Amino acid sequence: MPEAGVLICDAHELMRAGLRGVVGSQADLTVVGEATDGETAVAQAIALRPDLVLMEVRLPCLDGISATGRLRAELPGTPVLVLTDCDRDEYAYAALRAGAGGFLVKNASAAEILVAIRGVLRGDTMIAPSVARRLIDRYVMGAAPPLADARLDSLTDREREVLGLVGRGLNNGEIAEKLFLGETTVKTHVGRILAKLPIRDRIQAVVLAYESGLVRPGG
Incomplete structure (x- = not known):
């Protein structure tokens, strides 16, 4: 199995060294580059085409959230795992909206x-458990009211159903089994949903499903 190349973006040398050690200790992972600010992170990602980017939030020149958004726009196939020493809910929510595949606290x-790196490489959304719980409480359990989104009007009933299941975290195979459809058919539905809304990936689809109230606890 080829090694997955990881780009480390952090302003602090000690943190970069620690992450180098963690990544470098694995036979299936390798560090392909490092960056100390957001602008360099984006430039390095474009030049090196890593399989995954580890991104700190608080970076000089360009913050990690903005850098994530720019990187995902330039390289939509490159996943980003945001790492930070500050587990503020707003950072996690903004990271997901920017297209990050995960949000993890440095401790x-x-x-x-x-586990988070490999999950994001697989296409899963990985969020620190404490942050995930608070995000659910705040944005799903009612502290923040759902926002009406006219984009959902463009979806067929089946596409809304598929989006709801994507929002609940099901993969294509699980959706296919639940709706008694072929996995290829589900993949086609997901592609049409992303094109119609339009959004970049499944992560933004999850955020939209919750923001709009399409997905609710126990639904």
């Missing part, structure tokens, strides 16, 4: 970081 163990 996570090496094992947790590796």
Whole structure:
């Protein structure tokens, strides 16, 4: 199996060294580059085409959230895992809206970081458990009211159903099984949903499903 190349973006040398050690200890992962500010992070990602970017939020020149958005616009196939020493809900929410595939707090163990890296590489959304719980409480359980989104009007009933299941975290195979459809058909529905809304990826689809109230707890 080829190694997955990881670009590390953090302003602090000690943190970069720690992440180098974590990533470099794995046979299936390798560090392909480093950046100390957001502008350099984007430029390095474009030049090196890593398989994954580890991105700190608080970077000089261009913050990590903005850098994530720019990077995802330039390289939509390159996933980003945001790492920060500040687990503010607003940072996590903004990171997901910018297209990050995960949000992890720096006090996570090496094992947790590796689980998150591999999850994001698989296409899963990985969020620190404490942050995930608060996001659910704040944005799903009613602290923040759903926002009407006229884009959903463009979807067929089946596409809305598929989007709802995407919002609940199901993958294409699980959706196919639940709706008694072929996985290829589900993939086609998901592609049409992303094109119609329009949004970049499944992560933004999850955010939109919750923001609009299409997905609710227990639904």
